[in-house]
Amino acid sequence: MGNSQPSAASASSSRFVGASRAFSKQELDDLRALVASLAAKSQTHGHAISRPEYFGVRGALGERLFQLVASESGGDDGVTFEDLIVCKAIYERGTRDDVDEFIYQLCDVTEDGVLTRSDLESVLASIHETIFAESKESGDSENRTFEALLNSAVFSKDAEGVSEKSMSASDIRSWCILMPSLRKFLGSLLMPADSGRPGFQVPLLHFPESISTDLLLLNKEYAWHIGGGFSQQEEQEWKLLYHSSLHGQSFNTFLGNVTNGDAQTVLIIKDTEGNVFGGYASQPWQRHSDFYGDMKTFLFKLCPQASIFRPTGANKNLQWCAVNFSSDNIPNGIGFGGQPHHFGLFLSANFDQGHSFTCTTFTSPQLSNTSRFRPEVIECWGIQMRGAQDEKLGLVKGTVLERFKEDRNMLKMVGLANASD
Numbered sequence: 001m002g003n004s005q006p007s008a009a010s011a012s013s014s015r016f017v018g019a020s021r022a023f024s025k026q027e028l029d030d031l032r033a034l035v036a037s038l039a040a041k042s043q044t045h046g047h048a049i050s051r052p053e054y055f056g057v058r059g060a061l062g063e064r065l066f067q068l069v070a071s072e073s074g075g076d077d078g079v080t081f082e083d084l085i086v087c088k089a090i091y092e093r094g095t096r097d098d099v100d101e102f103i104y105q106l107c108d109v110t111e112d113g114v115l116t117r118s119d120l121e122s123v124l125a126s127i128h129e130t131i132f133a134e135s136k137e138s139g140d141s142e143n144r145t146f147e148a149l150l151n152s153a154v155f156s157k158d159a160e161g162v163s164e165k166s167m168s169a170s171d172i173r174s175w176c177i178l179m180p181s182l183r184k185f186l187g188s189l190l191m192p193a194d195s196g197r198p199g200f201q202v203p204l205l206h207f208p209e210s211i212s213t214d215l216l217l218l219n220k221e222y223a224w225h226i227g228g229g230f231s232q233q234e235e236q237e238w239k240l241l242y243h244s245s246l247h248g249q250s251f252n253t254f255l256g257n258v259t260n261g262d263a264q265t266v267l268i269i270k271d272t273e274g275n276v277f278g279g280y281a282s283q284p285w286q287r288h289s290d291f292y293g294d295m296k297t298f299l300f301k302l303c304p305q306a307s308i309f310r311p312t313g314a315n316k317n318l319q320w321c322a323v324n325f326s327s328d329n330i331p332n333g334i335g336f337g338g339q340p341h342h343f344g345l346f347l348s349a350n351f352d353q354g355h356s357f358t359c360t361t362f363t364s365p366q367l368s369n370t371s372r373f374r375p376e377v378i379e380c381w382g383i384q385m386r387g388a389q390d391e392k393l394g395l396v397k398g399t400v401l402e403r404f405k406e407d408r409n410m411l412k413m414v415g416l417a418n419a420s421d
Contacts, residue, residue: 015072016082019089028085034192035081048078056193058133059126060109065189068105088190103176103186104169114159115167120150127185131200132220145221148306152178178307181228203227205381207240215245217268217276217379222302226266229280229298229308232385241265242380249351251333254380255323258285264383267334268302269347269354272374276303277356277367279336279345285321289330293319299336299344299364309344309364317361323349337361351378 020028035049042050052066072083091102108115109122124146153175155165167175176183185199203223207216218238227236242257258265265285268278282296297318299309311318320335320343329340337344337359344359345367353374356367 013082015086019086022089022093023085031084031088032081035079035084039078042078048080048083050078054079054193055189056130057126057189058129060122061106061126062130064106064109064111067111068102069190084190091187091190099187100169100173104167104172106186106189107172114162115172116162116164117150117153117155120153120167121146124149127182128221131185131202131224144303145219145225145306148303149179149182149221149225151305152301152307178309179225179228180308181225184228199228201227201235203236203238203383205238205240207243208246211240211243211246215243215377216240217270217302217377218266218381222306225302225306226280226300226308229300229310230383231296235385237384238266238381239384240379241382242378244351244375244378249375249378251323251349251351254351254378255285258380258382266381266383267347268379268381269345269375270303270377271354271368272376273369274303275301275368275373277301277345281319281336283319285334287323288321289325291317291320297336299359299362299367301367309359309362311361312363314360320346337364347375347378351375 023031038049038051038054039047042048048070052062055062055065057065066079069083069087070077070079072080072086087102090098092099094102104115107119107123109119110116128146153167154171155167156171157166157168159166176186181199183199185197188197188199191197201224202220205218205220205223213219223238230236242254247253247257263282263284265281266278267281268276270276277300279299280297281293283293286292293316295311295313295318297311301307317337317339320333320340322330322332322334325332331340331346332349333347333354335343335346338346338357338361342357343355344362344364345354345356347354353372354368355372357371358365
């Protein structure tokens with residue numbers, strides 16, 4: 001008897017003791033009180049949480065999460081306090097490999113140890129049901145968007161007894177890198193549902209009532225995808241500043257609209273072959289003879305594949321805005337990454353052509369089918385963080401000095417400021 005193996009109960013108890021060291025006494029007390037409160041509403045005599053709704057995640061993903069957390073104690077009664085502590089220690093405070101393994105198991109909603117496209121379809125369906133539940137947009141728009149998100153996934157693993165390829169741990173890690181909103185969402189599911197969890201924020205889109213949503217390249221799902229690339233977690237409001245169908249395909253109109261708008265902008269382009277891509281500019285579009293910007297800037301694709309490409313630090317060639325330069329070495333237009341005449345993404349000042357090349361600035365591929373493309377639709381949104389808007393409204397507006405500054409800023413954009421002195 002002295003050589004008998006530890007019981008499952010004692011092993012579970014040992015894991016709980018080890019996991020509890022990752023939390024302060026106050027955190028443990030708060031979590032114990034939370035579990036006790038929710039368990040009191042369950043059919044477990046106050047012993048465990050019996051409903052998956054605690055996690056605030058709907059559909060197959062919510063059921064899978066509940067099953068994974070409850071499995072620590074066998075899962076018969078539901079999620080106990082001990083279950084929650086052990087899983088939170090791994091999922092929220094474990095090593096990167098620990099977290100990645102948990103996310104891999106989480107996405108395996110069929111629980112067969114094989115991660116296929118159908119699993120990912122269930123995951124994305126649960127995400128949509130959870131954070132876009134009140135969306136009134138058409139089902140076709142939703143389907144196209146999530147098809148693009150799925151298209152960025154790679155399935156490189158051969159699984160025994162399965163005809164289709166499946167995802168390896170490396171594949172899903174790469175998918176999460178290309179889709180930071182997905183990674184933020186999957187990485188925050190054990191946080192309380194009312195805590196402003198990362199990955200749950202959907203930007204509010206503001207645009208004129210006169211423009212049909214069918215003309216817009218951006219929808220809520222794409223905005224959620226792009227917003228995942230931002231470092232801020234605040235709620236965001238996006239305002240349509242320029243649309244080529246509404247304002248005409250004019251570089252000067254574009255500059256006039258965006259310089260009177262917000263500093264942070266999202267530029268989206270649809271080319272004549274149906275590809276949709278763009279870039280996030282963290283700095284204002286202002287006249288420069290060289291690259292500028294910061295490491296918050298990134299490129300993205302939306303269709304037919306949805307991906308985000310962040311700066312690598314290989315160089316500082318992040319943002320480009322050249323207006324009315326006569327030198328061939330300074331191409332007039334706006335762009336991101338790469339080198340002059342060989343940008344990661346570039347729109348000429350005529351707004352009638354552009355180009356995209358593979359780019360070490362963002363480790364981004366060619367965004368269009370060919371290196372040269374013709375834009376069919378150009379769209380630009382101004383980004384405003386909630387709270388910053390209120391501060392802005394508190395400032396005195398409309399003075400002669402401020403109007404002079406705005407006019408002068410526009411003159412600078414077109415290179416005429418010195419001539420007006």
